[in-house]
Amino acid sequence: MNWSLIVWNALYTGINAAAAGYCLVASGLNVHVGYTGLLNFGQAGFAAVGAYAFAIPVATYGWEWYWALPLVFVASILFALLLGLPTLRLRADYLAIVTIAAAEIVRFFLNSVRFTWLTGGSDGRNQFTGFFQDLNPLENNARYKLGAQSIDGYRLFMLFVGWGLVALIALLVWALMRSPWGRVLKSIREDEDAARALGKNVLMFKMQSLILGGLIGSLGGLILSSQQQSAQSGQFATTLTFFCFTIIVLGGLGRVKGPIVGTIIFFFLIQLIDNTLEQATRRDKIPEWLVDQNNYGQIKFVVAGLALAALVVFRPQGIFGDRREQVFDVR
Amino acid sequence: MSVDTTSVFAGVTPEPGAAKPDPILVADSVRRQFGGLVAVDVIHAEIQRNQITALIGPNGAGKTTFFNLLTGFDEPDGGTWTFDGHSVGGTSAYKVARLGMVRTFQLTKSLARLSVLENMRLGAGSQRGERLFAGPFRWLWRGQEQDITERADELLARFRLDQMRDEFAGNLSGGQRKLLEMARALMTDPTLIMLDEPMAGVNPALKQSLLDHIKQLKDEGRTVLFVEHDMDMVHEISDWVLVMAEGRLIAEGTAAQISGNQQVIDAYLGAHHDVDLGAMDDQEAMEKLGLDADDLGVEALAHIGETARGVGEPEGSA
Structure with missing residues (x-):
């Protein structure tokens, strides 16, 4: 087995x-779940809104990027308001139900035949990344070596754009969460009635949190679609949300570096397991009755699921969480 | 009891809904129904400014529900009330708190995964740093944060929580959490502080200091309204007592006046607590209780009793 290729491949997938893009979507979710305690199960919807609010005007109507980018912000704020106004008064579990439904509505709409003229239907929207290509100082189609990996100039550039954005967002989240504003969010997570009794307008803070996290998620969606030069509704299925949940639990809920560490470890592990199984089945290192070449692809999620379950049992605060927080009963 | 009590309440008749010389809180026909159960039905109540008023009553009397209604944590089916001249009926809880009417909870709500100090800082009102766009820029709120921290440290010292300052609030004992919640409420600088069972779960050693804290609130010019089951505490610190039973205000007066009130004793112990019904036959007992056998359908009841015994429940319908 070619271990060096397996490990390099896994490392590249992690970064x-x-x-x-996933890391950004997860960072937004971390603002909702980790800091405010808003159980948003529809983060994929925000990502989809971000991707298509950029792709549709540019690809369908030929807008310039500097008009389309503000539309990403406007659209995700509107989506947050639409979601939040009726549901933020309700208990957390209701928010979960409504958000997951809303995200699916968005996805089905984007995928529908009737609106193919607008969204591209199942083909998605392409040719909207001219902005990034023009911005790229590297040769878009040239090949670059990254360890044992060979990637084109566009993807390498998007890698830097993506992680640069992650760094900026992490800085913003860090600055906000150490402020009194972040303190109110955390108090809402712990007990919103207590915050209310101290004169905090809980509904407004929740809405601000939903908007901020949603905006970050939309930027993530934009990066996700831009790096593969195609906005596809299938990218924004519920699995995106659940991957992001896994990522932030892995890294530690309510930590600035949680989503970053979580993303790298999550994708490294998934790809490592996947490549190892792929090579092992191809070279008959694993008996065929257990795993064969047709089904090894599913095994990585089984293993990842087991790893996550083990993590929650043995280290519930995540890799970077504070052990002290788990010493006492949270509720 | 302090001396000025007699002067403030001198002209006040000890009866439900009595008018006070300078009420800070006035409630009229406040009503809350849960299905068929009338939890609160208070026709008129006044709370005197800068005094310590106790709200007592047996379990299920509606004290906490009344608290929830007044502070905007529950919506009434009807009624109006004013606080310090503002009409606050139907106002959201956070606005009520901003007006200076701040409550604590029966089940303590300490914010477990925030430090004790952060719990305290949260209490301070109108913080610049709580605005989203000011949050990331520390220089905008740093000065105010320092003032808040200073005030928080003073209060923590007063409540003897200063050595716990940097602990997570979740690591405090039950009694310390009660103290923290009270101290945190004081960070808002309330005019009227409403304490829901401040003594529940507090160990006896801590009780005396908690009592002193509450008395001190009055000396600071604040008004205190508290719900409590601990009668010693009610006697020791309250200037005036309101008694609720089955959602209604049934009596008012000083602690001394209340303890002799037959209606209050009845409410707590049942109207016929001193009658041994077991020693009488059915008819005698019914007469004693002033009940009418026909009204109750006693035959039917007796029948049910037999059935129950038949099934084999030794203590049956008693």
Whole structure:
């Protein structure tokens, strides 16, 4: 087995532009779940809104990027308001139900035949990344070596754009969460009635959190679609949300570096397991009755799921969480 | 009891809904129904400014529900009330708190995964750093944060929580959490502080200091309204007592006046607590209780009793 290729491949998957996109989506979710305690199960919806709010005007109507980019912000704020106004008064579990439904509505709409003229339907929207290509100081189609990996100039550039954005967002989240504003969010997570009793307008803070996290998620969606030069509704299925949940639990809920560490480890592990199984089945290192070449692809998620379950049992605070927080009963 | 009590309440008749010389809180026909159960039905109540008023009553009397209604944590089916001249009926909880009417909870709500100090800082009102766009820029709120921290440290020292300053609030004992919640409420600088069972779960050693804290609140010019089951505490610190039973205000007066009130004793112990019904036959007992056998359908009841015994429940319908 070619271990060096397996490990390099896994490392690259942990840090490529797609991982940066996931990391942004997870950072937004971390603002909702980790800091505010808003159980948002529809983060994929925000990512989809971000991707298509950029792709549709540019690809369908030929807008310039500097008009389309503000539309990403406007659209995700509107989506947050639409979601939040009716549901933020309700208990956390209701928010979970409504958000997951809303995200699916968005995805089905983007995928529908009737609106193919607008969204591209199942083909998605392409040719909207001219902005990034023009911005790229590297040769877009040239090949570059990254360890044992060979990637084109565009993907390498998007890798830097993606992680640069992650760094900026992490800085913003860090600055906000050490402020009194972040303190109110955390108090809402712990007990919103207590915050209310101290004169905090809980509904407004929740809405601000939903908007901020949603915006970050939308930027993630934009990076996800831009790095593969195609906005596809299938990218924004519920699995995206659940991967992001896994990522932030892995890295530690309510930690600035949680989503970053979580993303790298998550995709590294998934790819490592996947490549190892792929090579092992191809070279008959694993008995065929257990795993064969047709089904090894599913095994990585089984293993990842087991690893996550083990993590939650043995280290519930995540890799970077504070052990002290788990000493006492949270509720 | 302090001396000025007699002067403030001298002209006040000890009866439910009595008018006070300078009420800070006035409630009228406040009503809350849960299905068929009338939890609160208070026709008129006034709370005197800068005094310590106790709200007592047996379990299920509606004290906490009344608290929830007044502070905007529950919506009434009807009624109006004013606080310090503002009409606050139907106002959201956070606005009520900003007006200076701040409450604590029966089940303590300490914010477990925030440090004790952060719990305290949260209490301070109108913080610049709580605005989203000011949050990331520390220089905008740093000065104010320092003032808040200073005030928080003073209060923590007063409540003897200063050595716990940097602990997570979740690591405090039950009694310390009660103290923390009270101290945190004081960070808002309330005019009226409403304490829901401040003594529940507090160990006896801590009780005396908690009592002193509450008395001190009055000396600072604040008004205190508290719900409590601990009668010693009610006697020791309250200037005036309101008694609720089955959602209604049934009596008012000083602690001394209340303890002799037959209605209050009845409410707590049942109207016929001193009658041994077991020693009488059915008819005698019914007469004693002033009940009418026909009204109750006693035959039917007796029948049910037999059935129950038949099934084999030794203590049956008693």
